[in-house]
Amino acid sequence: MREFKGKTAVITGAASGIGKAIAARLLGEGMKVVLSDVEAPALDRTVNEFLAQGADVCGIEADVTHYPAMAALAEKSFARYGAVHVLVNNAGVVVPEAPNLWDVSLNTFAWHMNVHFWGVLHGIKAFMPRLVAQNQEAAVMNVVAHPGALIQSPILPAYSASKAAAASITENLHYQLRKQNSPIRAHILFPGPHTVPSNTYTASRNRPAHLAPEPHEPVPVVKSLEEMQAWCLKTYGFERPTTRAEQVAEDAFQGLVSGDYWILPSKEALDKAVVQHHEELMARRDPVLPFEML
């Protein structure tokens, strides 16, 4: 995609963190942005912040797990701006999970799958027919994470499974679009390479009551990046490096410009883990997770 000015982007989970940073980056290119989120007060605050800067934005409350809400988001976005050129399926959640995956409740699995798999699929189903009919250059960017989408993370099995499912539909979408020589490109965005400061530590704020955790499941003890860093220092003797959300937004923008499918900042330890896993597979050797990836 070369031209951004005057075009429209729709971003889910845009009230906060990475979604908000991507919105700011695309607004900087002169795009119009529909910010969508399930958390109405945070969405209002973010929309008002951008409006105060003179940006052409609107906020549409939508829960990605609810297909009618996503269909309405597509309907309202096209009604408001006439066309959509970039869809970023970014909404996401994470919570600490029980040490054994058989102790992770079905509710915890369902919540992750609903947001990360069904949420992304709902976005694709709600927007793709219109994007195809529009027959213009466009992009669908799905935000995943290396746990699940590249290698596994035994400390987050529900999160990993849901991101693996999102990565699968993203890659299949890519193949189908390329086969049709479509002007629409699919992108898979891995925020990073390090932890990105955001509101992810309090993701439970958006957990629906009907998918509440069971009493034995761990409750989030770390409520902010600072608390997480203090915990890492105490537990491992070092602080985790971080990547700013603005850097992720820059990577996302450059991915739109280049049209590249993989938006995956390089990280030596991750690259090595992926290669090792591939070699283990080819040799039919049991997989071993490198310590750095735990």
Ligand SMILES: NC(=O)c1ccc[n+]([C@@H]2O[C@H](COP(=O)([O-])OP(=O)(O)OC[C@H]3O[C@@H](n4cnc5c(N)ncnc54)[C@H](O)[C@@H]3O)[C@@H](O)[C@H]2O)c1
């Ligand atoms: N922060 C990181 O280090 C990191 C790393 C890898 C991947 N990611 C991914 O990046 C994406 C953005 O996360 P973030 O770190 O900016 O967190 P964040 O909590 O700051 O932002 C996530 C947004 O998604 C919204 N949301 C949650 N459930 C929703 C739902 N059902 N419907 C609509 N919106 C919903 C939240 O209200 C929030 O505004 C997520 O998909 C996350 O998995 C983040």
